[in-house]
Amino acid sequence: MSLSVSAYGDIDNIEHWPDEALRSWQAERLTEVVEWARDRVPFYRTLWSQAGLGDIACDSIEDVRQFPIINKQSLIDAGSEWVAGSLARVGFSTRGTSGEPLVVWLSAEEEDVYIVPTIRGFRWAGFEKGQTALLMSPVWHRLAACESHAVVRMGGRCAFFWGSLGLQFAGEFLSTLRTARPDFLTTTAPFILALVKYGEENGLPLPDLFRSVRAIVAVGLPLTPRTREYIRDRLGVSDVFERGGTQEGAAIDECRFHEFGHVHEDVCYLEILDSSGRPVAHGERGRLVVTKLTPTGSIFVRYDTGDIAAFAAEPCRCGCTFRRLKIFGRPESSVEVSGRMITAYDVRLCVENDPALVGRNVLLIRPEKRSSGTLSIAIEGVEHDTVATRSRLCEQFGVGDARVVWLGSIRVAWGFRQVIDGREVGLGS
Amino acid sequence: MPGRDANLFFDVPGATLRFSSSDLEQWAEHLAWCYGVLGLRGGCTLAVQDFGNSPLSFLGSAMLMPGLERGVAEHLGGRFICLDASAERVTLTPALLTQVSVDALVVRADVMGLLDAELAKKARGREPMRMPQMIVALGLDDPPPRGDSRNLRYLLNEPAKMLMAPRCPSCSAFHLRGGFYDLDGAVIRNLRYRCEPFEVPGAEILRPGFCGSQDSGLRFSAGEGDSKSP
Numbered sequence: 001m002s003l004s005v006s007a008y009g010d011i012d013n014i015e016h017w018p019d020e021a022l023r024s025w026q027a028e029r030l031t032e033v034v035e036w037a038r039d040r041v042p043f044y045r046t047l048w049s050q051a052g053l054g055d056i057a058c059d060s061i062e063d064v065r066q067f068p069i070i071n072k073q074s075l076i077d078a079g080s081e082w083v084a085g086s087l088a089r090v091g092f093s094t095r096g097t098s099g100e101p102l103v104v105w106l107s108a109e110e111e112d113v114y115i116v117p118t119i120r121g122f123r124w125a126g127f128e129k130g131q132t133a134l135l136m137s138p139v140w141h142r143l144a145a146c147e148s149h150a151v152v153r154m155g156g157r158c159a160f161f162w163g164s165l166g167l168q169f170a171g172e173f174l175s176t177l178r179t180a181r182p183d184f185l186t187t188t189a190p191f192i193l194a195l196v197k198y199g200e201e202n203g204l205p206l207p208d209l210f211r212s213v214r215a216i217v218a219v220g221l222p223l224t225p226r227t228r229e230y231i232r233d234r235l236g237v238s239d240v241f242e243r244g245g246t247q248e249g250a251a252i253d254e255c256r257f258h259e260f261g262h263v264h265e266d267v268c269y270l271e272i273l274d275s276s277g278r279p280v281a282h283g284e285r286g287r288l289v290v291t292k293l294t295p296t297g298s299i300f301v302r303y304d305t306g307d308i309a310a311f312a313a314e315p316c317r318c319g320c321t322f323r324r325l326k327i328f329g330r331p332e333s334s335v336e337v338s339g340r341m342i343t344a345y346d347v348r349l350c351v352e353n354d355p356a357l358v359g360r361n362v363l364l365i366r367p368e369k370r371s372s373g374t375l376s377i378a379i380e381g382v383e384h385d386t387v388a389t390r391s392r393l394c395e396q397f398g399v400g401d402a403r404v405v406w407l408g409s410i411r412v413a414w415g416f417r418q419v420i421d422g423r424e425v426g427l428g429s
Numbered sequence: 430m431p432g433r434d435a436n437l438f439f440d441v442p443g444a445t446l447r448f449s450s451s452d453l454e455q456w457a458e459h460l461a462w463c464y465g466v467l468g469l470r471g472g473c474t475l476a477v478q479d480f481g482n483s484p485l486s487f488l489g490s491a492m493l494m495p496g497l498e499r500g501v502a503e504h505l506g507g508r509f510i511c512l513d514a515s516a517e518r519v520t521l522t523p524a525l526l527t528q529v530s531v532d533a534l535v536v537r538a539d540v541m542g543l544l545d546a547e548l549a550k551k552a553r554g555r556e557p558m559r560m561p562q563m564i565v566a567l568g569l570d571d572p573p574p575r576g577d578s579r580n581l582r583y584l585l586n587e588p589a590k591m592l593m594a595p596r597c598p599s600c601s602a603f604h605l606r607g608g609f610y611d612l613d614g615a616v617i618r619n620l621r622y623r624c625e626p627f628e629v630p631g632a633e634i635l636r637p638g639f640c641g642s643q644d645s646g647l648r649f650s651a652g653e654g655d656s657k658s659p
Contacts, residue, residue, distance in 0.1 A: 078527060083529075089502050090492045091476075091510040093518070093525055101521045103510065103529050111492050132438075137481020138493045139511035144481075145493055152436060152450065152495035159438040160482040164515035176440045 027292040036295035043082040071210030110297040117264035118150035121253030134182035181212040189221035205237030249292030259322035260312040283313035344418035373400040444589035449498020461504035466595040473532040476510035523551030573649030591622040607643035
């Protein structure tokens with residue numbers, strides 16, 4: 001069987017295809033991926049054979065639901081049985097936020113396919129020929145590796161700052177911002193939020209520094225509407241777009257309406273499932289399961305990312321027919337209180353109802369007991385209207401009690417970690 | 430001339446590197462040559478723990494830079510694993526070494542200590558981990574390398590000067606490849622990238638012809654096996 005990424009050569013305007021045509025095209029890609037995996041990847045061959053799916057095809061979108069769901073640990077345990085046949089040149093590591101990291105392989109053919117949605121997302125965010133983009137390091141993530149290719153193919157220039165996406169490199173980032181005068185910026189949301197705080201604490205004229213920047217594309221943390229406004233206003237940029245994606249192949253970009261991100265359905269097929277593995281209705285939350293549509297690189301068929309997500313219930317006003325999706329968090333960025341899973345995103349949304357608290361880092365505090373009926377959170381900075389904040393938390397999340405720890409002068413860097421142990425802020429034993 | 434029609438800009442300590450896509454080819458080939466001197470062979474798996482705009486990272490594969498037809502991985506016919514040099518990512522490296530058999534791990538000198546500590550922790554665990562050859566990437570401001578019983582190699586990497594020079598396992602000097610670098614007295618000129626000529630304080634300058642090659646070279650006083658403090 002030959003590599004079938006050539007199917008991507010003739011899909012102009014796919015983001016406007018009618019749903020039926022898009023699903024039919026995706027089913028063809030799924031068939032190729034399943035055949036490829038069965039032929040080349042011992043892990044899937046064995047798994048599917050044991051599930052009685054030894055020669056079952058995947059002729060329609062619905063057929064994919066027959067295949068067992070896999071997770072990261074099963075791939076780590078499979079080792080070379082999974083990696084075999086990847087034909088890939090470059091490996092990236094997942095962040096290891098849910099335990100061990102996983103090496104994911106990207107092939108040149110697959111990258112070529114993923115550059116197309118990167119260009120699409122950048123076009124939605126307003127990037128134009130002749131502009132300069134200050135980009136994340138290409139070694140950070142497989143989607144970041146596609147970014148410089150997308151910019152150059154669009155006729156732009158790429159600039160990179162020295163260091164990594166931690167606050168200790170804020171000076172290097174700002175230095176490049178001054179000299180490169182980029183029109184466009186890609187970064188992580190935790191980094192840009194930390195940068196706002198750093199700039200304000202050090203009296204830096206952030207709007208001046210960001211004057212050339214028309215749009216920021218941020219990844220790594222779901223943005224609340226008020227956080228988006230906060231970044232936009234503090235930096236004086238016209239627009240902030242959220243980009244989503246996983247090393248396992250999910251790729252999501254917002255259009256100008258910002259309501260939910262559009263899934264790039266030419267590269268991935270995403271499902272959102274309940275705890276029994278059944279699809280949830282649009283608008284309801286469930287677990288995000290990814291199938292990559294390219295039969296090359298590391299193969300992911302029905303991979304449970306651990307993310308909590310929901311599809312938008314309505315089509316988008318922008319005219320793109322790709323389904324829209326929001327990722328709200330992961331189990332490790334959530335706590336269970338009174339039997340209910342509460343994400344850090346939801347808590348930020350609630351806390352930010354008070355304008356004075358917008359832009360502050362909010363961390364969930366892990367309950368000491370599973371049966372706890374108290375939602376505990378830590379908020380950066382000085383105390384502000386504790387009674388009203390607790391009341392809002394109790395009302396919104398239906399919990400018996402809420403506790404707020406004000407971190408005062410304790411410095412908390414915005415990061416991907418959103419749940420802490422109470423002992424880290426002086427609570428509990 | 431390098432830099433003309435540049436569309437790729439990399440801020441590195443002390444300079445902004447400017448390249449057009451086609452300028453990168455020769456540097457990827459040169460870096461692959463450096464790894465060859467250090468003992469890497471075709472088909473190897475190379476992991477690089479460095480920042481993304483270090484040449485050691487962005488020249489790693491054609492897949493990482495637009496217009497680059499053959500990066501190091503393509504020249505070596507091997508695989509390249511991207512490992513950012515942030516502390517958060519360094520702590521993940523030992524776990525990755527239990528999953529993938531890596532032939533050589535290239536590490537920035539300033540995170541070597543952290544990586545060492547993490548590797549030692551992992552080595553006490555139950556999961557098998559095959560230690561790769563370690564290549565320490567030194568900048569001009571890093572102390573000269575000292576002798577070490579581990580399987581260490583050294584690569585001089587000064588991004589601002591586009592200086593990449595491997596330390597030869599045979600003669601223990603850093604080779605300045607002929608055709609890429611030239612000596613004018615004690616001053617080194619980069620022949621392929623426009624930057625100011627520079628000196629390397631504390632290094633003995635070796636003329637072309639040493640070690641039976643057309644390269645010139647640098648030797649530091651505290652070389653391999655030397656017990657003196659750097």
